[in-house]
Amino acid sequence: MKAERFALLFVIVLVIGVPLVAVLARSTSDTIEMHAQMADNGGWTPSNLTTQVGQPLHLRLTSDDVVHGFAVGQSIIPPVDVLPGQWTTTTLVFDQPGKYTFYCTRWCGPNHWRMRGTIEVTGTTSETITTTPPLYVTLNLDLDAPHPSEVVPDEKPSAIRGAALSVKRDRAAELDRTQSPAQLWQALKAAPETAALTDQQIWDLIAWTYRSRTTPERLAEGRQLYQQNCAACHGETGQGDGVIAPSLMKTPMPGMTMTGHETVAPINFMDAKNMLGASDAILEGKIIRGGMGTGMPYWGPIFTPAQIQALIDYLWTFQFGQ
Numbered sequence: 144m145k146a147e148r149f150a151l152l153f154v155i156v157l158v159i160g161v162p163l164v165a166v167l168a169r170s171t172s173d174t175i176e177m178h179a180q181m182a183d184n185g186g187w188t189p190s191n192l193t194t195q196v197g198q199p200l201h202l203r204l205t206s207d208d209v210v211h212g213f214a215v216g217q218s219i220i221p222p223v224d225v226l227p228g229q230w231t232t233t234t235l236v237f238d239q240p241g242k243y244t245f246y247c248t249r250w251c252g253p254n255h256w257r258m259r260g261t262i263e264v265t266g267t268t269s270e271t272i273t274t275t276p277p278l279y280v281t282l283n284l285d286l287d288a289p290h291p292s293e294v295v296p297d298e299k300p301s302a303i304r305g306a307a308l309s310v311k312r313d314r315a316a317e318l319d320r321t322q323s324p325a326q327l328w329q330a331l332k333a334a335p336e337t338a339a340l341t342d343q344q345i346w347d348l349i350a351w352t353y354r355s356r357t358t359p360e361r362l363a364e365g366r367q368l369y370q371q372n373c374a375a376c377h378g379e380t381g382q383g384d385g386v387i388a389p390s391l392m393k394t395p396m397p398g399m400t401m402t403g404h405e406t407v408a409p410i411n412f413m414d415a416k417n418m419l420g421a422s423d424a425i426l427e428g429k430i431i432r433g434g435m436g437t438g439m440p441y442w443g444p445i446f447t448p449a450q451i452q453a454l455i456d457y458l459w460t461f462q463f464g465q
């Protein structure tokens with residue numbers, strides 16, 4: 144009797160226990176443990192991962208210092224928080240091969256944006272995705288050349304005043320992404336339909352044009368992305384006075400060689416002379432590629448094209464109002 148019971152128990156353990164153990168052993172060996180530290184202390188370990196299309200990538204994440212966040216660029220996988228002394232698990236599945244960038248989503252210090260790593264996804268899919276190169280590449284634009292506007296308004300342009308003008312044409316649809324507002328101003332100044340307008344009225348018409356090209360939803364998205372990713376340097380109000388702007392502009396000690404990185408201030412988006420001479424193509428290029436040796440990070444692998452356009456639309460509100 145006693146022996147029978149024992150045997151039964153053994154069988155049950157064997158039947159239920161073995162597959163369970165097998166599943167557990169398998170899932171832990173497939174799981175990658177990842178440690179997060181501020182960029183200055185080494186960032187992500189490991190920082191380069193590989194996987195295959197359709198194969199789940201299990202991650203267990205913890206932080207060895209402050210609170211960080213984990214997200215994969217250009218994907219819809221929601222970010223997770225990575226907390227000191229705790230483990231967070233997340234599973235990623237990719238349906239397209241390619242090189243993905245993962246990054247920290249929590250403000251963890253001046254070098255926060257440098258906390259990035261890559262996931263190399265190999266394999267094939269039936270879908271073929273065609274990507275068009277961004278305009279700055281096609282046009283071979285020099286993103287680092289200054290682009291001052293030859294004309295600036297006396298007063299801040301107003302989309303509301305622009306909307307009230309009777310000469311409004313359907314300009315919004317035809318906004319040229321390679322053209323600056325300054326070039327558009329000169330074109331309108333010369334055009335017979337708008338020749339009767341004052342200089343300021345032309346600026347107001349341009350403000351209206353930029354405003355009617357976008358939507359409140361897109362501006363809200365751009366604003367949110369801006370506050371989360373750009374305001375620390377460019378400032379909440381776009382004036383280039385964010386909390387870490389001073390650390391970007393450290394004056395080098397005497398005898399030290401200057402590196403652009405230490406001396407370039409974040410662009411002031413309220414500065415009409417600079418902004419009205421820029422085009423969508425220039426702003427987009429700078430956002431995608433980043434600065435050359437300046438503190439401006441590159442965001443190409445992080446944001447989708449739609450998110451970048453939302454950011455650009457939001458940047459124009461610093462000139463043309465909300």
Ligand code: HEC
Nearest residue numbers: 372373376407408409410421426429434435437438439454
């Ligand atoms: C770590 C600081 C930092 C962060 C964060 C940052 N920027 Fe910048 N940005 C700079 C600096 C410095 C410059 C000026 C040097 C340069 O153009 O390379 C700059 C320049 C730019 C320019 C060029 C404007 C022009 O007229 O040529 C654009 C556009 C821009 N930033 C957009 C953004 C956006 C959008 C974000 C957020 C997604 C962002 N920046 C986040 C530091 C930063």
Ligand SMILES: [Cu+2]
Nearest residue numbers: 211247251258
């Ligand atoms: Cu971080």
